[in-house]
Amino acid sequence: MIPSLLVIDDEPTVRLALKRFFEAKAYRVLESGTASSGLALFQQEEPEVVLLDLKLPDGDGIALLDQIKAHNPEAAVIMITGKGTIESAVTAMKRGAADYLTKPVDLEEVEVLVAKTVELLQLKRVNRYYRSRAKIKDAGRPIPGECPEIKKLNMMVDLLAENPHTTVLIQGESGTGKELVARAIHGKSIRWDKPLMDINCAGLSETLLESELFGHERGAFTDAKALKRGLLEIADGGTLFLDEIGELAPSIQAKLLRVLENKCFRRVGGTRDIQVDVRIVTATNKDLSKTVEKGAFREDLYYRLKVMPIELSPLRERGQDVLLLANLFLEEFSRTLKKPAKTFSPEAQRLLLAYHWPGNVRELKNVVERAMILASEEIIGPEHLPLELQAVAPKVGGKAETYPSLEHMERDYIKQVLASTSGNRSKTAKILGISRSTLQDKIRKYGL
Ligand SMILES: Nc1ncnc2c1ncn2[C@@H]1O[C@H](COP(=O)(O)OP(=O)(O)OP(=O)(O)O)[C@@H](O)[C@H]1O
Ligand SMILES: [Mg+2]
Known part of the structure; x- marks a missing residue:
């Protein structure tokens, strides 16, 4: 890794000296003479270390430190203070600066500080990596089962856990474990300690569901007395599980598509785009492709959702x-x-x-x-x-215990024929060679 360094100081000579010095030591050096361009550069380039002057022409360094920390709490910022501003340096340390230097800047001293900071950052990264591996290992157990389908399912869950941005569509009959799988995917991923929010798309009216998902601004509609954050905002960093996705109203389908494509949305009644980092996991016990054929579900959204489809086999x-x-x-x-x-x-x-x-x-x-x-x-x-x-x-x-009874076979056979005629009783009776009324009696008797 080539460490990068951002120097924000209004004195061109200081910037030049630092730039030459660190470039000679194989750092990538960015520089800025003002607070505003410094912040912009920081947000754009995300350098490892920032050397920040306390006094800048368009603002003070402490305020900029706060802004940098707000953008990335882990940013390493070393303050450069003039003479007699030790108090400000102490304030800066309290607000999260990594260290401070006093002017005139001693290059050897800066180098020691910067090298120490970079080393610490790398250590943190390595640590975080191992911690996240450990988390993936023990959070979320495998789905119980030893048949080939469940083995394959567990491999998929692990794969999805390691790809925390991929959208998932889980399909399967009622009670096959769709929610269980959604929870396992969340629990095994590095998102595990962030919220897993879930909602049933069939349970609420269109307007209610919309404001549950996206939130609303104050005054967006009559009952909107206060600002409300939606599930997408609450789940930021985590996972949002949308159950019975096939029931989603068209207007919300469009908004969801935008979330998947641009990672942003607006609250109901809002004009500002809100960025979120949420994995969307969806589920349905219907054949969603049929819903698409009927025109009740957007095709583009369907393809976007089924990037990683999971089919749960019936028990x-x-x-x-x-x-x-x-x-x-x-x-x-x-x-x-x-x-x-x-x-x-x-x-x-x-x-x-x-x-x-x-x-x-x-x-x-x-x-x-x-x-x-x-x-x-x-x-x-x-x-x-x-x-x-x-x-x-x-x-x-x-010994006959192992053979099904005649009645049982009759019941199963009638059931099969009924299924093959889509429940048409006249056709079924004809195939079975019995009268319609006899069929009727048998249907009643076997509770078909
Ligand atoms: N393989 C499994 N091992 C252990 N328990 C399971 C398994 N699959 C499902 N379950 C349990 O069965 C119950 C139903 O599972 P779940 O709620 O995930 O099903 P679902 O597919 O979401 O159903 P629905 O379509 O009705 O919402 C839950 O109590 C769940 O814990
Ligand atoms: Mg469910």
């Missing part, structure tokens, strides 16, 4: 993970409900594996909680599971 496609999760929840509920540890009987395990879990992991969690409460003995059997699970394979005696 019924996760194989043995059903048991892994069920056991995990058993332990969890035995802890939180303060009940002795329990296990599932082989028959109960078979039902858990065979059931189609329309409510996915959330449903499984509820089923386990219920079983934990119902089972008085140590073993959880089919009788402690809800009826819809027991119905998966009605109990038959002896």
